[in-house]
Amino acid sequence: MISKRLAFIFPGQGSQVPGMGKALYEENSIFREAFAQAQQALPFDLKDLCFNGPKETLDNTVYAQPCLLATSVAAYRTLLSHITVQPVFMAGLSLGEYSALTASGVFSLEQAASLVHHRGRFMENAVPQGKGTMAAIMGLDTAAIQEACDQAIGSGIVEIANYNYAGQTVIGGEVAAVRQAMELCLEKGAKRAVELAVSGPFHTSMLKEAAIQLENYFKDVAFGPWTVPVISNFRATPYETLEEASNLLVQQVVSSVQWEQSVQYMISQGVDTFVEIGTGKTLSSFVKRIDKTCTTLQVEDPASLEKTIQCLEEYQHADK
Incomplete structure (x- = not known):
């Protein structure tokens, strides 16, 4: 066991920005392969929207969710190809929980991309615009x-x-x-x-119709076993069985996101280093405000990837 205990965390909606993932895509074949896999499940040009926008379209829930998930999972796979240390937990904020579940093997990337594209549509349509x-x-x-x-x-x-x-x-x-x-x-x-x-009052009871539609959608979704425990936004503790996964994700749509409690739980289990994988540093800033003694790292572009790889290698060597 390494002296540093890691958690990989994945950002949620709101962190999307035109150009996200572009530099990693241009420099890394594993990132490109992941994008190609996600593209197979989507009816729009994933790469063009992520890299070029326009921002108004990218901000639309229906597009933001699959774009963020694809970028996070592609960045995760890129990081994984360079390191041997493993996290003890994965977690994500709202949409990021799906990225965490995909990274841990519960969903395939194609399956998850299609799933969150539909989830975005369910959420967008649940409440009339402006209400x-x-x-x-x-x-x-x-x-x-x-x-x-x-x-x-x-x-x-x-x-x-x-x-x-x-x-x-x-x-x-x-x-x-x-x-x-x-x-x-x-x-x-x-x-x-x-x-x-x-575009809507997410994670409130007003999204009840979206939760019903998501529950029906999950009836045809196969859940695979996780390789790393994933923290549920709904209860701020890890998933315990595959059978409860769909219910927890349905509850997440209409319930408060327990992010502070999730981070506190991981810290209570010995986590002292959080690696934010995807676009931006929002979750890293949250972690620092929850416990400033924690180390935060990011993977969103080649420079941050290289820095994170170097830090994780130092952790591994220090423990030998």
Whole structure:
């Protein structure tokens, strides 16, 4: 066992940006092969959209989810071809949970690309455009945020959607109720309350129809065994059986993402190094805010890949 205990973490929707994965694609055949596999399951030009946008299309949930998954899994396979050390856990934020499950072998890449393309469509169609929104609340404890949501319920549905870290919680629901809850949070002492540029109130009960459609879709999906334990967003602990996997993923659509709790669980199991694989450094920043003593690494381009490989090799050699 190595002295450093690793977790691989995968970003969720919102981290997409035109140009993502392009440099790794140009330099690495394993990355290109993974993109080609994902492309077989998708009805749009994956490479062109990831590399060139336009951003308005890439930001669309239906496209963002398969693009992010393909980029993360291709980057993971690229990293894996250069290292021998293994993580003790994998986890992902929302959509990133599917990347983690794919990296761990529960889904094939083609299967997962098609799955999240459909998931994006289910989520996009579940709530009429303009009816729902989300907002990030900074600098207020979750008990006060929950109280604000309870007080705003007269204006409509508003719920906690993401527990990112102690200083940032995301709420979602109907527009009027979310905006009232934002005002109440500011009155209760929040440092900031920022409405997010999203297409729907994800991870709230308003996505019930999407959950029903996803549950029906899973009836024809085969789940394979994992090679590395994967943390469930819904309960912040690892999947225990394949039989529960579809139910946990259905619950994830309409339930709060327990990201802070997931990271705390992995730390409690001895994880001290988190490798964010995919686009951006959002999850790395969350990890640092949860526990600044943790080491964070990234794999999103050739430079970060090389740095991460070097660090992981040093961990391995130091333990010999």
